[in-house]
Amino acid sequence: MDNRDEVLGGLLTLGFDEASCISRVHSHLYRKVSPHRPSPYLISKLRNYEQIHASCGPNTRTYHRNMRKIQLSKDNNATATTCNYLIWTPVNGLGNQIISIAATFLYAILTDRVLLLKFGKDKLALFCEPFLNSTWILPHNSPFWKEIYIQTYQIEKDNASNSKSVLFINLQHSHSDSSHKEKFHCDHLQNLIRKTPLLILRSDQYFVPSLFMNPLFNLEINKMFPEKDTVFHHLGRYLFHPSNEAWELITNYYQAHLAKADELIGLQIRVFNAVSTPQQAIMDLVLSCTLNHKILPKVDLQTSTSSVGKNGSVKAVLVASLYEEYGDSLRRMYQKKPKGSGESIEVYQPSHERKQIFNDGKHNLKAWMEMYLLSLSDVLVTTSLSTFGYVAQGLGNLKPWLLYRIVRNETHFPACEQDFSMEPCYHDPPKHYCEGKPLKDFASSFPSLKECKDFSFGVKLVDDRTKL
Numbered sequence: 396m397d398n399r400d401e402v403l404g405g406l407l408t409l410g411f412d413e414a415s416c417i418s419r420v421h422s423h424l425y426r427k428v429s430p431h432r433p434s435p436y437l438i439s440k441l442r443n444y445e446q447i448h449a450s451c452g453p454n455t456r457t458y459h460r461n462m463r464k465i466q467l468s469k470d471n472n473a474t475a476t477t478c479n480y481l482i483w484t485p486v487n488g489l490g491n492q493i494i495s496i497a498a499t500f501l502y503a504i505l506t507d508r509v510l511l512l513k514f515g516k517d518k519l520a521l522f523c524e525p526f527l528n529s530t531w532i533l534p535h536n537s538p539f540w541k542e543i544y545i546q547t548y549q550i551e552k553d554n555a556s557n558s559k560s561v562l563f564i565n566l567q568h569s570h571s572d573s574s575h576k577e578k579f580h581c582d583h584l585q586n587l588i589r590k591t592p593l594l595i596l597r598s599d600q601y602f603v604p605s606l607f608m609n610p611l612f613n614l615e616i617n618k619m620f621p622e623k624d625t626v627f628h629h630l631g632r633y634l635f636h637p638s639n640e641a642w643e644l645i646t647n648y649y650q651a652h653l654a655k656a657d658e659l660i661g662l663q664i665r666v667f668n669a670v671s672t673p674q675q676a677i678m679d680l681v682l683s684c685t686l687n688h689k690i691l692p693k694v695d696l697q698t699s700t701s702s703v704g705k706n707g708s709v710k711a712v713l714v715a716s717l718y719e720e721y722g723d724s725l726r727r728m729y730q731k732k733p734k735g736s737g738e739s740i741e742v743y744q745p746s747h748e749r750k751q752i753f754n755d756g757k758h759n760l761k762a763w764m765e766m767y768l769l770s771l772s773d774v775l776v777t778t779s780l781s782t783f784g785y786v787a788q789g790l791g792n793l794k795p796w797l798l799y800r801i802v803r804n805e806t807h808f809p810a811c812e813q814d815f816s817m818e819p820c821y822h823d824p825p826k827h828y829c830e831g832k833p834l835k836d837f838a839s840s841f842p843s844l845k846e847c848k849d850f851s852f853g854v855k856l857v858d859d860r861t862k863l
């Protein structure tokens with residue numbers, strides 16, 4: 396086995412017990428080799444982070460000593476500790492959570508903090524531990540599991556307070572007080588946070604563009620990621636290894652249905668409002684996109700032959716949706732074609748949960764399995780604004796075709812457009828500069844940020860060469 400592939404160009408470190416996380420060593424057998432190599436600087440930052448995590452993380456004496464100190468001084472001015480900590484607290488669906496963990500990890504690297512995740516039972520079976528001989532899960536006996544900390548240690552609106560030993564910052568999209576999100580990249584807030592040994596951060600967003608807006612972080616991110624649209628691609632593949640349970644589901648499904656196909660098309664159909672949006676309108680949109688862009692062949696219903704593709708070749712379509720009707724409808728359409736004429740289209744849909752369920756481990760496993768399978772696609776079609784799709788595109792180095800997000804039964808042309816970057820979109824960027832002036836045009840102030848195609852209020856990192 397080629398070691399270079401196994402460690403993803405030096406992104407991963409060796410030394411893990413293979414049996415405890417089979418996906419870490421086998422994922423390269425399923426995924427194409429990425430043309431994007433991690434930079435030596437990124438690799439050195441990751442190795443440095445791993446050392447910090449190993450010496451300050453849970454199960455170390457240093458961790459217990461520091462946490463005790465923080466706990467004792469939580470109501471006072473910041474105490475000095477030998478390591479600083481960053482607790483990520485979840486909100487919203489799994490896609491939101493995965494992209495926000497990646498952003499939080501980047502922030503942890505940039506600020507030399509140990510990242511700890513508040514993972515409930517619903518997420519314990521999803522991922523392997525990413526850091527050697529340690530855990531990234533906030534120990535269940537930690538007092539900082541209590542929501543009370545969140546209420547009590549809010550960073551004050553005017554940010555004028557002295558730094559405390561514990562601070563809470565809310566970067567959640569729908570949070571009514573936007574002052575934290577607006578100012579997160581600003582030096583005065585970062586200076587305050589820097590003195591705080593424990594920061595609790597809640598987010599459902601990929602706030603990397605906001606970090607990029609801070610001059611110091613910007614310098615570092617530029618050095619770590621010379622190709623700027625690869626931040627999630629690298630950090631996502633570094634952090635999110637399917638657990639053995641998830642890996643078994645993924646590989647069993649892949650072997651049973653997808654491995655024999657000549658091409659894999661991922662089709663993610665996210666319906667944000669099932670009550671107001673008729674299924675036919677969504678199906679029309681999907682067909683208009685996939686047929687017009689020759690992602691799928693047209694079927695001549697008279698002769699029942701498909702119009703493109705080599706005789707005998709197989710295209711597998713992996714449908715991810717809460718609703719089985721989409722997979723069924725597509726399957727019926729292609730079943731009409733007699734075998735042997737043109738290419739065969741085989742349609743698979745692993746699950747149809749009908750609704751999003753919160754705090755449910757089995758439900759999350761299915762979602763994670765589907766995000767991962769979608770990331771193995773050759774061509775990916777996703778729904779605008781869906782973070783579920785963002786995870787798949789980023790892991791898979793895919794610039795997806797973005798389905799227009801219809802909310803009623805309107806028709807839209809074009810039905811989809813191909814994205815210019817595989818990075819997730821940050822839906823909630825600051826609307827002001829730090830000194831308060833409105834920030835209207837990101838691109839002129841930050842040449843590596845561009846308005847998202849699927850959400851004009853959002854921004855994402857773009858490889859400068861693409862932008863020219």
Ligand code: GDP
Pocket residue numbers: 487488489490491492664665715716717746748750751752758759761762763765780781782783784
């Ligand atoms: P977003 O809301 O589309 O940005 O994606 P999230 O992943 O944050 O939240 C949607 C959640 O609904 C997922 O995490 C799943 O729990 C569920 N869900 C939505 N679409 C699908 C799907 O296609 N397959 C599965 N298994 N679950 C889905």
